[in-house]
Amino acid sequence: MTPTPVAPADQLSRGPADARVVWLLLPAYNEAENLPPLLKRVGAAWQGLFPFHVVVVDDGSADDTASVALAAGRDGPVEVVRHPRNLGLPAAMRTGVQEVCRRASDEDVIVTMDADNSHPPELVPSMVARLQAGSDIVIASRFVQGGREEGVAWTRRLWSRGARIVFSVLFPIPGVRDYTTGFRAYRAAVLKALCAEYGERVIEAGAFSVMTELLLKARAHTSQVSEVPLVLRYDLKQGPSKMKLGKTLRDYGRLILRERRPRKGKTFPC
Numbered sequence: 001m002t003p004t005p006v007a008p009a010d011q012l013s014r015g016p017a018d019a020r021v022v023w024l025l026l027p028a029y030n031e032a033e034n035l036p037p038l039l040k041r042v043g044a045a046w047q048g049l050f051p052f053h054v055v056v057v058d059d060g061s062a063d064d065t066a067s068v069a070l071a072a073g074r075d076g077p078v079e080v081v082r083h084p085r086n087l088g089l090p091a092a093m094r095t096g097v098q099e100v101c102r103r104a105s106d107e108d109v110i111v112t113m114d115a116d117n118s119h120p121p122e123l124v125p126s127m128v129a130r131l132q133a134g135s136d137i138v139i140a141s142r143f144v145q146g147g148r149e150e151g152v153a154w155t156r157r158l159w160s161r162g163a164r165i166v167f168s169v170l171f172p173i174p175g176v177r178d179y180t181t182g183f184r185a186y187r188a189a190v191l192k193a194l195c196a197e198y199g200e201r202v203i204e205a206g207a208f209s210v211m212t213e214l215l216l217k218a219r220a221h222t223s224q225v226s227e228v229p230l231v232l233r234y235d236l237k238q239g240p241s242k243m244k245l246g247k248t249l250r251d252y253g254r255l256i257l258r259e260r261r262p263r264k265g266k267t268f269p270c
Contacts, residue, residue: 021108022052022128023100023188027092028115032063037236038117039072045122047076054078056115057096060086090210094203097191097214106189112182112211117236119183126228127185136222137215138185141178146229163212163252171216171259175225182211183230186218193221204258207251216259 024042028035039054046052054076056069060083069080081099083091093112100110109128113119119140127138141147143164149157160180167179194202194217205213 020050021104022046022050022124023104023108023110024052024054024121024124025093025096025100025110025112026054026056026115027059027089027096028056028061028065028069029059029086029089029092030061030063030065031115032061032065032068034117035065035068035115036072038115038121039069039076039078041117042121043076046124049125050128052077055096055100056080057092057099058082059088059092060084062086088206089208090203090205093210093214094200097202098195101188101192101195104188104192106187106192108188110186110188110191112184112186114182118233120231120233123183123228123230124185130226130228131185131187135224135226136187136190137218137225139176139178139215139225139227140181140183140230141227142181142230142232143177144227144229147178147231149232152232159248166256167212170256171219173215173219173225175227176215177227178230179212179215180208181230181232184211184215190218190221194218205251205255208248209251209255212252213255213259216255 026035026038035056042052042054054073056065056078058066058069058080066080066082069078072078073080081095083095097110104110109131111124111127113121123140127140130138142149142160160178163180164177168177171179191214194214198217202217203210203213
């Protein structure tokens, strides 16, 4: 199913002329309540620091997600790409990654973040500084000194800590403690290399393992990954969580099986 751009065609066909643009990718489903405060925070925190561009992928929302994002775009560099119906987080991420990689230069930065206002955009300038200092990926981590979670259910806390242990043992990446967070900053060249290598299979996940999948696939294209402390604020999020634990566990199991299977002609250094 072809996603529908909701923005002037010339705006969608080219990227900003500035070097090192920060592209913010926000997959969104029924986030009409959360997007306005998040986009307001983005503008307040980033304006004047670096050129940036926000791409909201509206995954067939039943609420006013697209219209509130476009309304925010009247005051800043925000555009919307829409799925005609809800296809799930992996499809939204695939659409967003492919769209941004098509337009970004290798020197640009691509930031992925949840659209529910639980991730602090004020952290991004320090993440960009880490990339400028030599990192290829910077992860906003709950598991480094200064990181914590507020308003997160104990089941989610237990899951994220269990996943950290499993992936650290099976797929150790120097400098990485938080494998499942969706809040990251990438050198655009890294994600562009993944799109060139995998094409439509750049994301094969069926549910919320998509962010872990991207990190594991990116190992072959990175030399340094670093983390900054994240204070995850689920108490700021409006609406229920969209993650179903049983489906998520099955999806992560399939990811582990895929990544443990040797890939012909490819090596993945740890």
